[in-house]
Amino acid sequence: MDYRKAIIKYASENNGFVESSWCVGANIPTTYLTRMVKAGELYRIDRGVYSVNKTDYDxxxxxxxxxxxxxxxxxxxxxxxxxxxxxxxxxxxxxxxxxxxxxxxxxxxxxxxxxxxxxxxxxxxxxxxxxxxxxxxxxxxxxxxxxxxxxxxxxxxxxxxxxxxxxxxxxxxxxxxxxxxxxxxxxxxxxxxxxx
Known part of the structure; x- marks a missing residue:
């Protein structure tokens, strides 16, 4: 399974956001979120909340x-x-x-x-x-x-x-x-x- 693709797919279906709790439920190691932030693929918005876009805090x-x-x-x-x-x-x-x-x-x-x-x-x-x-x-x-x-x-x-x-x-x-x-x-x- 390509975890990065799964995370991006979920985020695109969820207004551009993904939560670490979703990753845990989908058996995706949350370290992928950290790696994707470092690679510039995701932005950490709040504890356990990430976005594919740099966005204002709602x-x-x-x-x-x-x-x-x-x-x-x-x-x-x-x-x-x-x-x-x-x-x-x-x-x-x-x-x-x-x-x-x-x-x-x-x-x-x-x-x-x-x-x-x-x-x-x-x-x-x-x-x-x-x-x-x-x-x-x-x-x-x-x-x-x-x-x-x-x-x-x-x-x-x-x-x-x-x-x-x-x-x-x-x-x-x-x-x-x-x-x-x-x-x-x-x-x-x-x-x-x-x-x-």
Missing amino acids: QFYFFQQKNKVAVFSYVNALYLLGETDLIPDYLEVTVYAGYNAAHFPKSTIVHYVSKENLLLGKVTLHTPMGNLVSCYDFERTVCDIVYNRSKVDGELFSKTVQSYAASANRNLTKLFSYAKRMKCLRRVQEVMEALI
Whole structure:
């Protein structure tokens, strides 16, 4: 087997990226990655992540490649959805209760929810660099922000709920369905009634 060709083939099918974990799973010695970096065939982007092109660092994409259970939420979700002009200077994700997030970068804000609610409102979107990542939709993000109102910046809370209420794409049926599952229906209804 020509390991170099296998690595390049996989990278071409994976947006130009290859992870050392894939090599291990494919029984390809990871020393080939190091050799290919030295030969200029690959570029080391992050620990265990390589690219066939010299590329800008997409923190959302690379974080999620290593932490597939994490879903971008709160400010990061609003940013990826195009619903805020804030550019996050930290990662903010949600994982299920009991998940060990100790290996996440120290600056990461981690929220915990039940396993049943982790996938509620999860969508796949493009980062500004064009890579696909998972984040919550606008309805789920509104529910999260209302549910945790005391922990959310007041200006962010106001702008988010006002933006949702004014949105032509708002889906109140979906919003209230999510709120019911998250046990914050009354609070969400009160906020929406005041704005609509």
